[in-house]
Each structure stands twice: as structure tokens, then as C-alpha cells.
Amino acid sequence: MSSVHDFSAKTITGEDKKLADYKGKVLMIVNTASKCGFTPQYEGLQKLYDTYKDQGFEVLGFPSNQFMNQEPGSEQDIQEFCQVNYGVSFPMFSKVDVKGKDAHPLFKHLVKEAPGLLSNQVKWNFTKFLVDQEGRVINRYAPKTNPENMEEDVQKLLSR
Template identity: 50%
Template sequence: MKTSFYELEAETLQGNKVKMSDYEGKAILVVNTATKCGLAPQFDGLETLYQTYKDKDFVVLGFPSNQFANQEPGNAKNIEETCRINFGVTFPMFAKIDVNGSNTHPIFKYLKSQLGGIFGSRIKWNFTKFFIDKNGKPVKRFAPTTKPEKIESFLKNQL
């Protein structure tokens, strides 16, 4: 397994490879998302955080996953359109991935190994959030039900 977040990479919804080292020096919130989830209104709060703090070296990285109740059934084009049109998402969104099981994406393998949760390292549901500080160290894991607004005071202290 990779030993640093910055050694990892992922593919965007448009099919471009992105190295996480591109985000070096930024505070990062990694979120597994699903557009058909009851928690999908969190996209609005995530976008607000991104817009408010992006000039202070903060970024939200969204990773769609269809592993929870088939709540992200669409293809990359559907996901991108839904995120942009329904939720106004402008933060980076990546290709659909697995966050649990044998095909877990390396980014989520790494984050889960660094920050376990209530159910061990397993992701419980959509909108689990991982905060990575400006040095690339995973520092905090937030539950799916933790709304982005509730993260803001923590975020301010980290920036």
C-alpha cells in the first residue's frame, strides 16, 4: 500500500488521471458521494465550504460510489450533469469507484487504514468524509450524517 496520500491518483469524471500530489499544500476533504442518496443535499453544503475556503488552500474531492442501495446508478456523464445542474457542484469530481470490498479504490484503502470508523475501517454509507491537512496527513473522519456546516468550525481551525 502507498504510504502517502500524495502518491495516489484517481480518474476524473472526464477520464483524466489526476495525481493527489497536485493538491499538495491544500487542506482536502475527500467525500464518497451519491446523487440519488437522501444525503445528497449535502452537495450544497460541500459546495458552500469549497467556495468559501478555496482561496485559503482548501479543496473538496468527490468520489461517487454505487455501493450503498444503488444510489449512484448513472454513468460519468449523468453524474456530472446531476452534480452540476441539481447541486451547482464546481469542486473536482472523480470517476465512480468502490469504497469497500475487494475492489476498493486505493485512495479509500489508504484513508480507511489511517482513520478507522465506528465499524472499523469500513465505510458505512454515502457522504463519509475524510479531512486531510495541508501536509497530506489524514486527521479526521466525519460520519455520513455530519453535515458540511458542522465541519466548518473544524475546518477554520485547520486553515
């Protein structure tokens, strides 16, 4: 598989979603957690989404409980937390593994296309992947990179 569009995932409400539905859009794919020091990044991700969604930008959130048990809740708990605390309206998906042998195939593809500095694994919550309109992985951002620091890259892709 050579494109993010070749994958599918379950939404946080349990529906199968083909990522091909996002063809022609710039994507920010991020693994999330509700009890992480980086959790306030939900606010910045929502702001980016609000600013650019009408220009063809989507944020796709994938909760993961693989890092120090920082996403222990159910899908309903996660959805409620995100909406109540951060007004999240961008698409959220069901909890997945983002590293290791049971990693979701999408995340295996993302790390293969954009390896990290020290390893090909996702290192922590809020690792972010920028994907172009054709489904190619363009960049990977560290968990500590705030969403506002990625805005220029999003703008560049949207203007292509």
C-alpha cells in the first residue's frame, strides 16, 4: 500500500471509515490521549481544524492507551472528554495500538513513510503526521511540537 487512502479504520462511534473518503484533503493524523501532558494540544488541533476545514483540511484523532495508560477510558468516555474539555469536532477514531506488532496498519504505514529520529516507532502520544491530498506522508512532528507550529506547513499544502 502506498497511500494513506488505502486504509480504513473504525470511527469512535464504531463505523467503518475508508480513508479514501479524504482524497483531495490535507490530513493531520495524530495519536491522542486524554491524560497526557500534551493533552492540551487538542485545543490547538481544533483551532487548526476550525481555521482550515473549509479549505480542505482534516484532523484525524486516533486515541491510544499504549503510553503509560494515558487513555484508559471507553470510546464514549474519550468522545465526551474531547467535546466537553476542548470542543473537539474533528473526526475521532476508535482506540488503536500505534506501535508494536499489533499496531494498526495505518500507523505501520505512517512510521514506514516518516521514520522518527531514533526509531521507526511512534514514541509518545500526540505524534503527528501531515499527509497531502494524494495520501502521501509529507512530515512527522514530535509530540512536543504544538499544532500552531505546523500551521505554515498546512497552508503550503493547501495552496498546492
